[in-house]
Amino acid sequence: MTGSIRTPIPAAGRWLSALVVVGALMLGAAAQQPAQAQNGAPASFADMAERLLPAVVNISTTTTLGGERGPQMPQFPPGSPFEDFFREFFDRQQAPSVPRRATSLGSGFVIDGDDGYIVTNNHVIEGAEEVTVILQDDTALTAEVIGRDPKTDVAVLKVDNDEELPSVQWGDSDTARVGDWVIAIGNPFGLGGTVTAGIISARARNINAGPYDNFIQTDASINRGNSGGPLFDMDGRVVGVNTAIYSPAGGGSVGIGFATPSNLARNVVEDLIEYGEVKRGWLGVRIQTVTDEIADSLGLEGAQGALVASVQPDGPAAAAGIQPGDVILRWDDQAINEMRNLPKAVAETEIGRTVDVIVWRDGERRTIDVEVAELQEEEAAAFAGEPNGNGPTPEQTGSEVPALGLSVQPLDLEARETYGIPDDVQTGVVVSDLSTDSDAAQKGIRPGDVIAEVNQTRVSSAAEIREQVAQARDNGRKSVLLMVQGDTGSRFVAVRIGEEG
Structure with missing residues (x-):
């Protein structure tokens, strides 16, 4: 008798076979369905x-x-024989094209x-x-x-x-x-x-x-x-x-x-x-980026925040007591990790609302309450501009600050006339000369710029600048923060301290 030989399956084996069969049936059913999502990926859109x-x-x-008109006819002396010759040609060219x-x-x-x-x-x-x-x-x-x-x-x-x-x-x-x-x-x-x-x-x-x-x-x-x-x-x-x-x-x-x-x-x-139209919040400051050198000169841990270069006199910031040289670290509940975060945070704030603003000033954090006003038009200069380098460079000498590679002179009538310094610049000293390879020159400082502050302290002489440089060096700082007023307005510049001083 012809037949197949079957091997008996133990009980445990029968359970295993049953699982295999069930698994095969499940796989077969799955094969008839669309692919399922894996790791959050959709099966289909x-x-x-x-x-x-x-x-x-x-x-x-x-x-x-609109159609453009042709070229203009050249001007000829009255009675010129060329005038009639060219007029007909240019009249044809002047006919506007079809819009x-x-x-x-x-x-x-x-x-x-x-x-x-x-x-x-x-x-x-x-x-x-x-x-x-x-x-x-x-x-x-x-x-x-x-x-x-x-x-x-x-x-x-x-x-x-x-x-x-x-x-x-x-x-x-x-x-x-x-x-x-x-x-x-x-x-x-x-x-x-x-x-x-x-x-x-x-x-x-x-x-x-x-x-x-x-x-x-x-x-x-x-x-x-x-x-x-x-x-x-x-x-x-x-x-x-x-x-x-x-x-x-x-x-x-x-x-x-x-x-x-x-x-x-x-x-x-x-x-x-x-x-x-869009109604946006307004603070009334001109800001710039906090670089590593600026952070070091201010004793701030790491480059962060937005450095206030100037404050509009009639703006909310001025009314609240925010000052040039402040670094805005936090606006309401938002950390200002970099300069560009601030305009967006301010713009999205409800007009008339009072917010807590954390600033870095004199080596410590301070909280200032600011009532946000409505922005009527974009601030004239949202960010600090770059100097154009076209200022006058006459051969003049002044008191030297060797550690910064520059010389200065008093802010007097002669300096105002020589460099065209406006009357609203009231304090500081005028840069009269720089070493071309100095860090100050590389950072865009030019003769005719006015240094109003060094490390957020007003200065009126080279001696006061040297004093601030020496103090910064004693505190282990590698640079000093200058507030400079020039062709592009006020800005802060961190300048490395040189070997001499």
């Missing part, structure tokens, strides 16, 4: 994209470019379906004569510009529609973390309805686009036409407004895109809808 796409719009703007209409494309998203409010970038609609919003179903609606803010590149549009528009909600960009998944939806190259995915690559990027730079960086593909579109988190909430890309000359995406954080954009949008 399809459901979320389907839900969000209707709230993302394409924006088309139209601008009329043409230029169209550009961008993206936006609906934040209020009832009232038809749409968010986009300012640069998408700037200078446009007509703005058209195109919905996912290709419905074209004429849009009204409610307000725009060039400083954050945010704008708000409004459209009228018979039915409520699909809309999206703001997310909390402060909770977004590097490595989180995000998707971008927009209108790259006019293709419309394009979804790309990536992660948050970095936060708090400064790309020198404006005074309040704090961009989210993402590797989700963003190209021309994506500007103004939303960057979504995995809950389908807007955590950023796609604004800029780092791109080669060809203009394509290389995986470095930048989005304005939602918490910044949301405040701007709310102001634009309510007031038509």
